[in-house]
Amino acid sequence: MYLAAEKKSEIFKKHGKSEKDTGSTEGQIALFTYRINHLSEHLKKNRKDFNTERSLVKLVGKRRNLLDYLIKTDIVKYRELIQELNIRK
Known part of the structure; x- marks a missing residue:
């Protein structure tokens, strides 16, 4: 597995907050960004893999929802996370 x-x-x-804290918003966003x-990268090599493309779109949507939640709750953490993960908006 990758x-x-x-x-x-x-x-x-x-x-x-810790390696066991898998439910934190920041951790989830970082994991989604990694995925x-x-x-x-996989789609750059296999451009006709439509199932992976669909999964990618769903992941981006989930990350977007979490980012929207983070904006509402803590704008400072949001800005730090965007900068750290190099997510453009």
Whole structure:
């Protein structure tokens, strides 16, 4: 699998409160960003993989919803996270 448990815990440790805190908004956004980047690279090589393309669109939508939630709750964390993950808006 492309996402090992160590990589996942590293993402949550860096962006969440701890590596066990998998429910934090920041951690979820960071995980979705990692997965989106991985799927984007896959689609550059396999441009006719429409199932992956659909999954990518769904992930982007989920990340967008979480980002919208983060804007409403804590705008400072939102700006830091956008800068750190290089997500354009």
